[in-house]
Amino acid sequence: MIPDVAVPTVDHPSRRRFAISPSAAVALAWVVIILIAGIAAPLVAPMDPNKQVLQDTLLPPGSVGRAGRHLLGTDELGRDIASRLVYGIRPLLIVITLSVAIASLIGLLYGLIAGTSPRPGEATMMRIADIQLSIPPIVLAVLLAVVLAPGVKSSVIAIALVTWPQYARVVRAETLRVKTSDYLALSRVAGLGPLRSLRDHIVPNVMNTFIVLCSLNLSVAIIFESALSFLGLGVQPPTPDWGNMLAEGTQYLDSWWMVVMPGIAISLLALAFNRLGDDLRDRLDPRFGTP
Amino acid sequence: MSPRTRAAEATDIVLAVSGLTIEARSGPKAPPKRIVEDVSFEMRRGDVTAIVGESGSGKSTICLAILRILAANVDIVGGSIVFEGEDLTKMSENRLRAIRGQRIGIVLQDPLSSLDPVRKIGIQLTESRRLHGIDNRKSAQVWATQNLASLGFADPQAILKSYPLMLSGGMRQRVCVGIAYSAGPSLLLADEPTTALDVSLQGRLLRLILEQKEKYGTSVLLVSHDLAVVRNVADRVIVMYGGRALEAGPVAAVLGDPVSPYTRALMATVPTLAPRVRTDRLATIPLAANAGVSDGCPFSGRCSNEQPRCRKEMPPTVEHAPGHFYACWNPGEGGEA
16 A cells, blocks of 8 residues: 555635635625515615605605605605615516526527537527627617517516527536536446436536636626516516616706615626625635646 | 468458558648658557657548548548458448447647646546446446546545646546557557647656556557657657658667668657767758648659659559568668768
8 A cells, every 4th residue: 555645734624615705705694695685675665665655756865755754765766765775675686697598598508509509500500699789788688678678577578588698608618617527438448328427527627617707797687677578678667676776867967866876776787796706616626726 | 470360460450551542622622632641551469669750751641531530621531441351441430430439549749739738637538438338427436436546546535526728737647548459458559749849748648558558458559759758668669751651660660770761761850868879960851841731752852862763653662571561762871870
């Protein structure tokens, strides 16, 4: 027997998995707060989001109106901005989760099939994805809003249609990387069939990148959803929505809070998802976990 | 030799490659290029056979061809690879799957890319045994713990649970050796197993390969360009150049009394540490290597013993001494060797 020269420094798994950086902790806390606020909107929101108090229009943040203290001010119809922001979470979360779920699943399957297909089929599939990518997202969204009625459904479909090729391309590239690796050749040597090697080697290797891409794309979806609503192609008024509120605020730039409050809300949530995606990558991928 | 011993020896042949010819297609219009031409050799049970030659001589291709895991644009176009009585070149993919891993194992050059980065060592080490029904999940665990100890790991439990990136290159290559031997194969292909390792670890890994070979009674096909290693561990050696076997035979005969001018040139390029023999420049073989296989001898153009017909016609393989073969029109001593 050959004695060991060095005992490996195997990082203790529990320490590696649970240590969280302060910025990621803040991001996680923010996402959780938004989630809870969105689900429990009627309990959290101080006032009715659609109640108009026409004597109290365009009150600056902190002022006291007839309905009580408006923490973030009121809009041009005297509605409480804080309450509207809280109620605006729901449509936003529905649109981003559905669109990311649909786009990522389509992209994952598409990329796996393309990556494991022989060359001509693979090339055709990826050119189709490229064509999809070449269509400007907003043009596609306008078209969809015209064909379907603008709303949650059209936003979900538009965002999914625009973003699925991203997943497909990344998954295909990762599949090819794994497919040409020595360890896949060795798994064939071990006697693994093509389907088992897809399940045991390709999918697990692709998964990390895929999950990280999904979480990062949540923030992309937030921006898209807000942009669609901003243009009037997404969630329709009077349903409160962050993009809508931003659009209305641009009419009253003297009352800066109408633009700044939803703007900050959109940016903070997108930023939080982004930071969480980064953190997820750090802890999911063993390639980043080595001491 | 009596007919009886001859028959006994014939059944002792684990692998018989004959007339193996392999082509690579580089594009739909380009003509295919021969990368291995008419290579034949036999391996007996428990033997270590080495293939030496420079990069691009087709050494590794032969290994991959034996397992039929060549790249998609590379095909076996002629010859046979008979392993334990069955021709691997004509075998169905299903039948092959039963042989791969269980009857034939392989160790590749690069331990960094030979292991799946997202699966734990324990799972990868026992994959073959579980796939071929040697072990179930539980007994595989027991086997892996014992086996890791014999591979020289001090803390098998920690290794089983770790990911490849937590191990050093040398440790990973030892795991790869363990995987290759895991099902007790009768043939191990070692494709430059020590090339990516530190010099101080090379001997250790080779010793490990040989120890395990004794344990399982495996024959080892060692691809290497390290003549010192080959001289120490191999029983027989095949010298390849440009896709052809130019000389083959017992190690002592081929490296001690080389017939082919190429073998002599190859041996002359080995750097030495002896101070008196050291010169300003490392010895090289003049001119660039021929790409692919031509009609003539692949070494023609660089050979010091060249004759006009060397370029036109491949010399036949001749038996120089019992078991010692060479292919050359003009093997006579001479040149700078």
